[in-house]
Amino acid sequence: MATRSLTGADRDGTDEETDAERASRWSRRFVLAGAAFLVCWQAAAVAGAGRRAGVSLGVLGFVFHTIFGKAYSLLPTYFDRTLATTRTMPLQFALTVPGAALLAVGAAASVPLAGTAGAALWVAGVAVFLGTLLWTVRGNLSGRETGTGEAKAHLRPTDRLANAAVPVALAYLALGSYGVLAGRGPVPPLLDGYLPRVTHLLAAGGAALVLFAVGFRLLPRFLAVAPSRRLAVTVLPAGAVGPALLAAGLPAGTLFRLGAAVEAVAVVGFAAGYAALFARSDNDRVGFYGVLAGAGAGVLAALLGISFAVAGMDPALAAAHYRLNVLGLLGLSIVGVSYQFYPPAVGRFRGAGDRTALAAIGLVAAGLLVEIAGLAVGVGPAAVTGRVLALAGAAVHLYLLAGLFRQRYG
Structure with missing residues (x-):
C-alpha cells in the first residue's frame, strides 16, 4: 500500500495525524494564544484600560490559555492516564479565546452585550476543558497513581500531594467561571456579586494552585533536585484553602485576615522552596x-x-x-x-x-x-x-x- 506524506491538511485532522500529534499541535496553539493575550494585556495597561479588562486579558486570556495548553499534555501523564480525546481541544479553543476577548471588549468599551456573550463562551469552553480532563482521570481523582517511574520512586509521596491539589484547582476554575457569568443574565450572582471574589477564585484558586501543584512535580525534575516534602505538606493545603477564605472574606474582616495569612504561607513557602531548589541545582x-x-x-x-x-x-x-x-x-x-x-x-x-x-x-x-x-x-x-x-x-x-x-x- 502506498503511503502519503503528512501534508499541512493532514496535520489539521486527517487519520494520518495521531492523537499525540494533535494534542501537541493544539497545546502549542493554546500557549501561543496565551502569549498573544499577554501582549494585548500589556498594551491595554499602557492605554489605561480598567482592571476588569485587564483581568479578562491577563487572567482568562494569558494565564489560563497557557494552563489549558500545558494541562492537556501534562496532567494525564501525572495521573498515569492518556488524554481521553483530543477532538474537544479545537472546540474549547474556539470558545475560550473569543470568550476572553469579548469579555475584555465588553469591559473596556462598556458594551454589556459583548461581555455577556464572552462570559457564555468562556463558561462553555471551560466546561469542555473540565469535562475532557475529568473524564480522562476518572477512577484516579485523588491522583494516587502518579505515573512516577522507579528511578524517581522517592518523589511519589510529594507527587501524590501535588496531584491531590489539581482537582481542587479545577473546582476553583469552575466556580470562578460561574462567577464570570453570574449576574450577567438569568444566572444568579455568586454570593453578593463582588467581582474581586471571582478574581481571587480564578487567579489564586485556579491558577496559583496549579502553579504550586505542578511546581512541586515539574520544577524539581527540571532542576534535578528533590523538593522538600515538608514544604509541600505546608504549601499545597494552604494554597487550596487560602483562596476560598479570601474570596469569602473580602474586602475586610476576620475571615479575610485569616485568608490573607494562609495564602501568604502558601506563596512564601513556594517561593522559599523554589529558591532552595535553584540554589542547590547544578543546572x-x-x-x-x-x-x-x-x-x-x-x-x-x-x-x-x-x-x-x-x-x-x-x-x-x-x-x-x-x-x-x-x-x-x-x-x-x-x-x-x-x-x-x-x-x-x-x-x-x-x-x-x-x-x-x-x-x-x-x-x-x-x-x-x-x-x-x-x-x-x-x-x-x-x-x-x-x-x-x-x-x-x-x-x-x-x-x-x-x-x-x-x-x-x-
Missing part, C-alpha cells in the same frame, strides 16, 4: 530565572495582601498587588517555564537565543518593579514607563515562541 537554564523572579514578585504581593488585611485597602497598592500576582508570580513563572518546554537556544531565526529570552524576562520584571514603585509613590509617569517596559518584554516573548513554533513545526 543553569534561562527559564529558571523567570520562575525565580515570579516567586520574588509573589512574596511582595503576599506582603501587600497582609498589609491590606491589617490596615485596610489602598487603591493604588491594590493595583500593585494585582499586577505583582498576575504579571509577577503567575506571568513571570509562566514565561520562565515556557522556555524550558520551548528552549530559545535551539532557534535559528534572527534574535533567537537565551540572551533574547533573558531580555524578555528582564524587561517584564524590570517593568513590573518600575510600575510598582510608581504606584507606591504616586508617580504616574513611572507607572506608565514600567508598563511600556513590560509590553516590550511581552512582545519579545511572543516573538520567540512564534519563531520557535514556526521553525520546528512550520
